[in-house]
């Protein structure tokens with residue numbers, strides 16, 4: 001299902017409201033969370049909603065999609081740092097219920113397996129929030145990642161390194177590898193919301209809209225899921241009609 005709004009504000013309100021509803025109806029929900037610029041206004045809106053309508057967050061569990069390898073939680077560009085800054089420092093979710101892949105782990109294979117296993121041990125994700133890369137990645141599952149992948153180490157594509165290099169003082173500081181939840185982990189979520197805003201997402205959204213499932217376009221895996229909402233602003237949706 002596509003939901004198209006005029007503005008980023010409306011997209012963020014809708015998405016944050018869906019998160020709030022999940023928290024209200026299932027206080028022990030397991031949420032799959034994303035980072036990136038798309039999610040900043042979504043989290044800001046969720047915090048505002050929760051200030052207006054406080055909810056019990058003590059039973060929530062969260063699993064983030066991904067983390068850069070070699071990035072400690074203290075690194076300002078790590079996703080752990082991002083989540084604290086934009087969400088966790090402002091909400092009372094117990095820290096031991098917050099999960100991100102450990103970008104500093106020595107035995108990476110082991111922590112990857114443990115991450116997917118931990119999601120399954122919680123009964124799976126109730127709601128997975130996704131952004132999308134300009135190359136169609138979800139999490140950091142780059143083009144040609146198997147649709148049956150579990151949490152794994154990924155070599156970031158050139159496109160992703162260019163796109164995300166903007167957050168680093170120097171492009172050369174942009175990590176080359178990351179740990180990401182796999183596509184199968186994502187597909188096993190009960191409900192998925194993919195959010196895309198801005199004209200830099202118009203091309204990939206048009207491609208996704210018309211493409212049949214193909215591992216060359218990771219987000220196309222979502223076509224096999226029965227409960228996906230794709231939330232767009234007018235800019236990200238601008239080429240959907242044109243390319244029909």
Ligand code: F6R
Nearest residue numbers: 034035036037038131132133139
């Ligand atoms: C982030 C993630 C990525 C981003 C995507 C879009 O945790 O999993 O897939 O959602 O790269 O990033 P932004 O929102 O910065 O365009």
